[in-house]
Amino acid sequence: MGDTLSYFVIGMGRSGSTVLGSLLARAVDGFYCGELHLLWQSWLADRLCTCGTSVRTCPVWGEVVPDVMRASKVSSVEVLATIQSRQMRDREVLLRPRWRDDVEHVALRRHTEEAVRRVAGTDVLVDTSHSAAVAYVAKCVAEALQFIHLVRDPRAVAFSSARPKHDPSMQAPMPSRSPMDAALRWMGVNLAAERLLRGVGEDTAARRLRYEDFVHDPTGSVPELALLNDVVVHPTGCPLIEHSIAGNPGRFQRDQPLRLDERWKSMPPSERRQVELITFPLMLRYGYPLRVSGSRDEPLPR
Ligand SMILES: [Zn+2]
Numbered sequence: 001m002g003d004t005l006s007y008f009v010i011g012m013g014r015s016g017s018t019v020l021g022s023l024l025a026r027a028v029d030g031f032y033c034g035e036l037h038l039l040w041q042s043w044l045a046d047r048l049c050t051c052g053t054s055v056r057t058c059p060v061w062g063e064v065v066p067d068v069m070r071a072s073k074v075s076s077v078e079v080l081a082t083i084q085s086r087q088m089r090d091r092e093v094l095l096r097p098r099w100r101d102d103v104e105h106v107a108l109r110r111h112t113e114e115a116v117r118r119v120a121g122t123d124v125l126v127d128t129s130h131s132a133a134v135a136y137v138a139k140c141v142a143e144a145l146q147f148i149h150l151v152r153d154p155r156a157v158a159f160s161s162a163r164p165k166h167d168p169s170m171q172a173p174m175p176s177r178s179p180m181d182a183a184l185r186w187m188g189v190n191l192a193a194e195r196l197l198r199g200v201g202e203d204t205a206a207r208r209l210r211y212e213d214f215v216h217d218p219t220g221s222v223p224e225l226a227l228l229n230d231v232v233v234h235p236t237g238c239p240l241i242e243h244s245i246a247g248n249p250g251r252f253q254r255d256q257p258l259r260l261d262e263r264w265k266s267m268p269p270s271e272r273r274q275v276e277l278i279t280f281p282l283m284l285r286y287g288y289p290l291r292v293s294g295s296r297d298e299p300l301p302r
Helices: 017-027 036-044 061-072 077-085 090-095 103-120 132-141 154-161 179-199 211-216 218-227 269-285
Strands: 005-010 031-034 124-130 145-151 205-210
Touching (some): 017 124, 017 145, 017 218, 036 061, 061 077, 061 103, 103 132, 124 132, 132 145, 145 211, 179 269
Parallel strands (some): 005 124, 005 145, 031 124
């Protein structure tokens, strides 16, 4: 293996990270992990990999997990899941003036990345774990790392979060959130991401990408992100099979057309205002207008 490189997508779920991660990995001939920090949980719950088999019998994860157990000198996946569960949370990233010494999680991350690179046969990983806390640990491990802070209009995230989604890899639907809960979480996640990116220093590349801009021009956005690291970009690169952990259920429906989802504009005005009231400082910072054409409370043209 030569020099290693990782791309890490931070931000709120339901913001298009699964599609972004998949396209980015294809473009840079890398391996798309999905949400790597959920590997142990996915293994214990016997969830499906995107390749269609159980994570336990998947040709990638079925080899990676025993490899990490050997490297970590533990006898069960439960131990790895317990270590992962002690990982700091995003709110700690937000509140702590200094990073705590996180040797245990850095070691687990290092062993996991090394195993994935070996089994997948690539130096380039793409992880869409979302969490700023997990991103911090990834930063401690990586030789070269690029953060992508992915943001989406919080009203769209709240609208999507309120609707349960069936995930073929899980027995139960993905959990839903109330608009207020989604809005508060959107603020927390994005503030933690900004706190992290302010603290990583200039040696780490970081780029903010709006979901709406990405969907408008995916073939333009992805090479632009990849080129920050001077890697060779393959516009048509496409693996036949993917092996990703967790993420949007849409990952099981390959090659779906990428379209801007604006169904949120039909949400009740009271719910929309609630979301705006909580999130407006960052909405304005990210360039989302408070008045939106096509929403239900917009006066009809005379
Ligand atoms: Zn697989």
